Amino acid sequence: MRQKTATIQDIARIAKVSTATVSRALSTPGQVTESTRERVMQAVQQTGYQVNPTARNLRRRRTGSILALVPNLANPFFSQILSGLAAVVAAEGYGLLIADTQTDPDPATRVSFYLDNRVADGLVLFDGRLADKRLARRSRVPIILACEWGDPLFPSVRVNNVEGAALAIRHLIERGHRSIGHITGPRGNVLTDTRLAGTRSALRAAGLELPTDWVFHGDFSLDSGAAAARRWMDQADRPTAVFSASDEMACGFIGALQHAGHTLPAEVSVIGFDDIEVSGHLTPALTTISQPRRRIGERAAAKLTQMIAAETLTCDSEEIAVELVCRESVRTLASGLRCR
Amino acid sequence: MRQKTATIQDIARIAKVSTATVSRALSTPGQVTESTRERVMQAVQQTGYQVNPTARNLRRRRTGSILALVPNLANPFFSQILSGLAAVVAAEGYGLLIADTQTDPDPATRVSFYLDNRVADGLVLFDGRLADKRLARRSRVPIILACEWGDPLFPSVRVNNVEGAALAIRHLIERGHRSIGHITGPRGNVLTDTRLAGTRSALRAAGLELPTDWVFHGDFSLDSGAAAARRWMDQADRPTAVFSASDEMACGFIGALQHAGHTLPAEVSVIGFDDIEVSGHLTPALTTISQPRRRIGERAAAKLTQMIAAETLTCDSEEIAVELVCRESVRTLASGLRCR
DNA sequence: CTGTTAGCGCGTTCAA
DNA sequence: TTGAACGCGCTAACAG
Numbered sequence: 001m002r003q004k005t006a007t008i009q010d011i012a013r014i015a016k017v018s019t020a021t022v023s024r025a026l027s028t029p030g031q032v033t034e035s036t037r038e039r040v041m042q043a044v045q046q047t048g049y050q051v052n053p054t055a056r057n058l059r060r061r062r063t064g065s066i067l068a069l070v071p072n073l074a075n076p077f078f079s080q081i082l083s084g085l086a087a088v089v090a091a092e093g094y095g096l097l098i099a100d101t102q103t104d105p106d107p108a109t110r111v112s113f114y115l116d117n118r119v120a121d122g123l124v125l126f127d128g129r130l131a132d133k134r135l136a137r138r139s140r141v142p143i144i145l146a147c148e149w150g151d152p153l154f155p156s157v158r159v160n161n162v163e164g165a166a167l168a169i170r171h172l173i174e175r176g177h178r179s180i181g182h183i184t185g186p187r188g189n190v191l192t193d194t195r196l197a198g199t200r201s202a203l204r205a206a207g208l209e210l211p212t213d214w215v216f217h218g219d220f221s222l223d224s225g226a227a228a229a230r231r232w233m234d235q236a237d238r239p240t241a242v243f244s245a246s247d248e249m250a251c252g253f254i255g256a257l258q259h260a261g262h263t264l265p266a267e268v269s270v271i272g273f274d275d276i277e278v279s280g281h282l283t284p285a286l287t288t289i290s291q292p293r294r295r296i297g298e299r300a301a302a303k304l305t306q307m308i309a310a311e312t313l314t315c316d317s318e319e320i321a322v323e324l325v326c327r328e329s330v331r332t333l334a335s336g337l338r339c340r
Numbered sequence: 341m342r343q344k345t346a347t348i349q350d351i352a353r354i355a356k357v358s359t360a361t362v363s364r365a366l367s368t369p370g371q372v373t374e375s376t377r378e379r380v381m382q383a384v385q386q387t388g389y390q391v392n393p394t395a396r397n398l399r400r401r402r403t404g405s406i407l408a409l410v411p412n413l414a415n416p417f418f419s420q421i422l423s424g425l426a427a428v429v430a431a432e433g434y435g436l437l438i439a440d441t442q443t444d445p446d447p448a449t450r451v452s453f454y455l456d457n458r459v460a461d462g463l464v465l466f467d468g469r470l471a472d473k474r475l476a477r478r479s480r481v482p483i484i485l486a487c488e489w490g491d492p493l494f495p496s497v498r499v500n501n502v503e504g505a506a507l508a509i510r511h512l513i514e515r516g517h518r519s520i521g522h523i524t525g526p527r528g529n530v531l532t533d534t535r536l537a538g539t540r541s542a543l544r545a546a547g548l549e550l551p552t553d554w555v556f557h558g559d560f561s562l563d564s565g566a567a568a569a570r571r572w573m574d575q576a577d578r579p580t581a582v583f584s585a586s587d588e589m590a591c592g593f594i595g596a597l598q599h600a601g602h603t604l605p606a607e608v609s610v611i612g613f614d615d616i617e618v619s620g621h622l623t624p625a626l627t628t629i630s631q632p633r634r635r636i637g638e639r640a641a642a643k644l645t646q647m648i649a650a651e652t653l654t655c656d657s658e659e660i661a662v663e664l665v666c667r668e669s670v671r672t673l674a675s676g677l678r679c680r
Numbered sequence: 681c682t683g684t685t686a687g688c689g690c691g692t693t694c695a696a
Numbered sequence: 697t698t699g700a701a702c703g704c705g706c707t708a709a710c711a712g
Contacts (some may be wrong), residue, residue, distance in 0.1 A: 052458065099435075255623055359699090360701095376697085392689050398705070399692085
């Protein structure tokens with residue numbers, strides 16, 4: 001099975017040049033005479049030689065890959081992001097390593113492991129909890145934080161969640177809603193906090209309150225949305241509209257309500273966050289705040305590869321614009337305006 | 341920025357042993373005396389030394405990672421599979437490289453690129469089109485095919501799609517349906533073919549036909565499901581039930597119908613394939629054929645790492661069981677039976 | 681423009 | 697059990 005593959009030495013021998021010249025002919029063709037380059041190329045053709053990236057990386061003191069640390073790979077939210085990431089990373093000549101931080105009992109240890117072992121030339125971190133000062137101090141490779149919040153030391157690519165939440169709330173208010181609830185993400189999550197903060201401030205700006213009863217604690221999952229629906233149904237004084245911090249929860253919320261015989265958006269309006277693929281195909285189609293996930297991945301990869309090339313550990317953060325996608329899940333109340 | 345990190349030589353000097361002993365103390369502790377091992381470990385502690393995996397891999401003639409080639413990373417269908425893959429691969433001490441074969445104009449070239457460049461010790465292939473004899477001949481590392489069909493040379497982990505389709509069709513028949521349509525996957529896809537074949541044979545076994553008009557060509561996407569719905573609506577003679585080759589298409593189909601004012605499952609029953617997360621939260625909740633995706637990933641990873649360890653290029657294929665998940669999207673017609 | 685030399689950091693012989 | 701020496705395959709530095 002272990003079949004010997006051609007090395008740079010074989011090429012050198014066949015082409016009757018030194019290994020250094022072979023190396024140059026392949027890496028920096030400009031530095032080599034046309035004729036010798038041809039001899040080398042012919043030998044390469046003949047033997048099917050390919051450079052051994054491990055040896056090259058050892059010599060160049062790099063790894064040739066970028067590591068994406070995802071809190072939960074099973075979450076389809078990351079599909080688009082990873083797709084964007086993969087495209088840019090491949091185009092820049094890196095491999096894309098992916099690891100799930102939740103697989104491990106202690107995610108922080110896992111991150112340390114990766115850093116210490118120099119398995120990657122750069123890190124894309126989708127888990128803000130890990131982005132602390134200690135990590136910043138220890139890391140010898142650039143790190144970019146995507147989607148999440150962490151220590152401001154880290155450059156990041158993310159959307160303005162406060163603004164997104166405000167967009168959602170203002171839309172509901174424009175449509176005539178005055179009693180508005182909110183389904184949150186998991187406790188301790190920065191997205192949860194910022195979207196809740198945006199909700200609160202936008203409501204306050206309109207002179208409205210967010211009663212404790214109308215804050216439904218979720219965890220971004222479908223099931224937690226369904227659980228929120230059950231709590232909504234249990235209430236005597238219900239909000240006429242609910243802003244969900246994720247489309248998944250909105251979807252669970254809507255489903256549970258419909259299964260219980262409620263009609264939407266007649267009985268309650270719903271607005272989500274993310275604009276996942278399925279949202280437009282639900283009944284009613286979900287009005288939501290769109291977050292361009294593929295673009296987030298692309299930008300994170302681009303910035304990271306730039307940092308690696310520049311041998312810097314920092315760069316500017318970038319904010320990706322969110323926008324309101326108006327569909328059918330928000331009802332216009334008597335006094336409200338039309339969409340837009 | 342380029343800060344020098346401790347090497348095995350530093351440890352050797354500090355612990356006053358040879359580098360060979362340090363290497364042994366770390367890789368095969370049993371071969372080293374307790375006392376010297378302690379000295380080494382202390383030096384390791386003191387310096388924060390970590391082995392350089394690139395150097396180790398060069399020396400061991402391996403790469404330390406496994407490559408997953410996915411036809412479309414943006415497709416959330418792969419989320420769960422990758423999650424299972426990542427968990428097992430990490431536990432076995434490998435890194436998980438991921439690449440999208442569709443990013444490239446010519447996927448086959450890309451695969452060749454990866455193989456020739458020995459970037460991985462093994463390959464998980466989710467794209468059956470690439471699994472041809474040529475690939476089998478050229479590859480020096482084990483390859484496992486997941487979810488898809490390809491040349492029988494390759495070991496694979498997949499579900500029985502013919503059986504899954506038959507399960508769906510038989511369920512519809514049990515529920516009293518006699519006119520049954522099918523939404524297919526993309527042309528040329530093996531899943532498309534096998535599920536269509538299963539559909540046909542199960543119908544035939546019940547003495548039923550599959551008229552050309554009732555074969556709706558899709559591509560597994562939400563939008564193609566919606567397009568199928570439009571064609572369904574255009575027909576004078578409509579099937580009372582439709583088996584969709586993917587849940588995504590079923591979801592698009594249902595959504596488009598509902599938006600057009602149709603009622604489900606009263607007017608048409610729908611059964612899907614995959615059991616994606618959202619299926620249970622739709623209205624009506626989607627009856628479907630469940631495909632344990634996480635398990636597929638886990639098994640593929642396990643089998644691949646075993647092949648690598650055994651230095652073999654082949655192993656037995658494995659079939660993962662599918663099952664019918666009975667929800668609300670299939671209506672029982674007059675003559676039909678209850679679920680199960 | 682090309683060749684020589686010297687490692688990158690590690691694991692693995694072969695002796696002792 | 698340990699150490700010396702070598703080489704995995706490649707590229708960077710320095711001459712020429």
